[in-house]
Amino acid sequence: MALLSIQNLWVSFGGLVALHGVSMDVEEGRIFSIIGPNGAGKTTIFNCISGIYKPTKGKVIFRDREITGKKSHYSAGMGIARTFQNIELFGHLTTIDNLLLGRHIHMKSGVFSGAFFFGKSFPAAREECHHREVVERIIEFLEIEAYRNSLVSSLPYGIRKLVELGRALAMEPTLLLLDEPTAGMNQEEKRDMMFWIRDIRDDFKVTIIMVEHDMNLVMDVSDEIMALNFGVKLVQGTPEQVRNDPQVLEAYLGRD
Amino acid sequence: MTSRKNNSVIPHALQVDQKNDLFILFFRRREAILPIANLLTWVGKDSETYRCLTMDMKRDYYEDIQLCKTRTALVLTIALFCCLMIIPFLLGDYNIYIVNLIAIHAIVAIGLNILVGYTGQISLGHAGFFAIGAYTSVLLMVKGGVPFPVALLAAGFVSAGFGFLLGLPSLRLEGPYLAIATLGFGMAVTQIISHWDFAGGHMGLAAPKMSIGPFVADTGLEQYAIIMSVAAIMTIAAINLMKTRVGRALVAIRDSEIAAEAMGVNVLKYKTLAFAISAFYTGVGGALMAFALAHISAGSFNLILSITFLAMIIVGGLGSIMGSILGAALLTYLQIKLQVIQEAPIVGPILLDISKRFFTAEGLPNIQSIIIGGIMIGIVIFEPLGMRGIYLRFKRYWRMWPF
Ligand SMILES: Nc1ncnc2c1ncn2[C@@H]1O[C@H](COP(=O)(O)OP(=O)(O)OP(=O)(O)O)[C@@H](O)[C@H]1O
Ligand SMILES: [Mg+2]
Numbered sequence: 001m002a003l004l005s006i007q008n009l010w011v012s013f014g015g016l017v018a019l020h021g022v023s024m025d026v027e028e029g030r031i032f033s034i035i036g037p038n039g040a041g042k043t044t045i046f047n048c049i050s051g052i053y054k055p056t057k058g059k060v061i062f063r064d065r066e067i068t069g070k071k072s073h074y075s076a077g078m079g080i081a082r083t084f085q086n087i088e089l090f091g092h093l094t095t096i097d098n099l100l101l102g103r104h105i106h107m108k109s110g111v112f113s114g115a116f117f118f119g120k121s122f123p124a125a126r127e128e129c130h131h132r133e134v135v136e137r138i139i140e141f142l143e144i145e146a147y148r149n150s151l152v153s154s155l156p157y158g159i160r161k162l163v164e165l166g167r168a169l170a171m172e173p174t175l176l177l178l179d180e181p182t183a184g185m186n187q188e189e190k191r192d193m194m195f196w197i198r199d200i201r202d203d204f205k206v207t208i209i210m211v212e213h214d215m216n217l218v219m220d221v222s223d224e225i226m227a228l229n230f231g232v233k234l235v236q237g238t239p240e241q242v243r244n245d246p247q248v249l250e251a252y253l254g255r256d
Numbered sequence: 257m258t259s260r261k262n263n264s265v266i267p268h269a270l271q272v273d274q275k276n277d278l279f280i281l282f283f284r285r286r287e288a289i290l291p292i293a294n295l296l297t298w299v300g301k302d303s304e305t306y307r308c309l310t311m312d313m314k315r316d317y318y319e320d321i322q323l324c325k326t327r328t329a330l331v332l333t334i335a336l337f338c339c340l341m342i343i344p345f346l347l348g349d350y351n352i353y354i355v356n357l358i359a360i361h362a363i364v365a366i367g368l369n370i371l372v373g374y375t376g377q378i379s380l381g382h383a384g385f386f387a388i389g390a391y392t393s394v395l396l397m398v399k400g401g402v403p404f405p406v407a408l409l410a411a412g413f414v415s416a417g418f419g420f421l422l423g424l425p426s427l428r429l430e431g432p433y434l435a436i437a438t439l440g441f442g443m444a445v446t447q448i449i450s451h452w453d454f455a456g457g458h459m460g461l462a463a464p465k466m467s468i469g470p471f472v473a474d475t476g477l478e479q480y481a482i483i484m485s486v487a488a489i490m491t492i493a494a495i496n497l498m499k500t501r502v503g504r505a506l507v508a509i510r511d512s513e514i515a516a517e518a519m520g521v522n523v524l525k526y527k528t529l530a531f532a533i534s535a536f537y538t539g540v541g542g543a544l545m546a547f548a549l550a551h552i553s554a555g556s557f558n559l560i561l562s563i564t565f566l567a568m569i570i571v572g573g574l575g576s577i578m579g580s581i582l583g584a585a586l587l588t589y590l591q592i593k594l595q596v597i598q599e600a601p602i603v604g605p606i607l608l609d610i611s612k613r614f615f616t617a618e619g620l621p622n623i624q625s626i627i628i629g630g631i632m633i634g635i636v637i638f639e640p641l642g643m644r645g646i647y648l649r650f651k652r653y654w655r656m657w658p659f
Binding site: 050073082088089125171 | 317318320321493494496497499500501502503504505507508510511512514515516517518519520521522523529533575
């Protein structure tokens, strides 16, 4: 069975129906892209997968377990990590601390062990050191060493996007949801990001679902693409199939 | 893999920390700066500067969560510890009493700061937890014959239990609504206790003496030993806690609940936990206060007290353990000293005169409120980070000093 399976998903906000019975399957190890014009419902799908929205109807099944309507922290614990369209970092924390929060689900220390440790050999201290090392490797991978100890609110936009990506990677997820990872970047940065996305899939053995507006990049990097318009699924297939689909052309270029 | 490379002339390792930027600008070549850096490090400068200059990339991760990260911090901590050991022998009974109150208030302020400054919740009801702690310990000792250390711990845990209960409904409340809910809690506790005969009603209760085994704290000095030890342990525990997993989760909730959830932090659980931890600290503080004052009555655990606690952490610095202590010290000291300001030379008679002329004859306590209010307004306007902000500024100045 597919790693993630979405079945007949309906989401409505009051009168507005954001998703009209969308279904999709994502196989393990794929880079799966969701495209569509503004307001198509792409972020809404992400929010349903990561448990921020509760769908009106339909199912989300991850690793053969239904996670529909479960809380966000539950899906995080199941191995789903995500980034946000409008960067959601912990602004008053440093880069390292932000990434360490990604390790939260892998750490165990509680109130007492966290409060009372006096030396390296205490479990909480050992755990802390171990995870700091893991985080350090991610910092090296993304080449953000220079910003290790800076407060993230003081970092430039592009770096904050990287920190957010690093934080998601720190969770060592099975499924990584990237909401417009290259938004606001220049061409060169976008290209770097695309290389990274491939590297991440290969190095971290993670399945990626990505929302992205830059068509060239999407076509370049994706294994599979789903096109969405006004909450309706238009087509799903390989980049080649989607590129030549008349409905997609119409949604993007308009009727002529 | 292509990736952006640093195209600046500064070697990579030198860019470790932005706060050293100015330092580095002066000496772009690390060879040139090395001897000076060595010297500065040994004089007591931050070892981070030293490490990044020596390009020592192999890191000892324990350093990051150590109690004293730098040599300077270690020296200062030891000095502080020695001071705390010596001070009581230099002070008179009255001043020891003041220091005791400061230590107790510091415990409460740390607890409140964990909830307000670190987790981003608000509470106007901490006087309630303070009262619960005080009454639990005294009742246990007087009516239950429980030894003091057990009663003290019990005070913390009972209070934490109430904190947990108050935390539950508060999960769905935010900002002003949470403020009102906690306010109601604080007032309810005072009301119930003052009408509860078992707890002495309006008359209150006399507190027994603190004792650990055969050691009975009769004098202020002996009380100091117990109170300061408890305060020190709880301070260190809070520092540690905030540096590890639980503390980080709390701060994450403050900064972005959505992102915290996405990281797998169970926001509901950690919010109630924050209430419980905060209430634990406050309860222990309340218990110690009962013994320091030797008498408790419900009337003293009022809204004004809750607000004073809040004022302490705002003046000291939200989200800072050191700030909590500084704020507690300043406000406690001022409160006590301003109560007897008429005895001060020169200023006293003048104020007394003003007070008699423009307020009522007994209006001098007004001066106290006015001055404390003035300090709070000043802090919020000029130094939103509180006394900790002032400290940080001083530290930065010291670090940059040769330049
Ligand atoms: N919380 C909400 N409350 C009300 N309406 C919402 C909410 N979230 C999304 N919507 C609506 O649902 C529709 C789909 O939104 P969504 O954010 O999923 O679009 P998107 O495809 O991500 O668009 P974009 O490319 O602009 O990010 C939009 O019309 C939006 O206004
Ligand atoms: Mg979107």
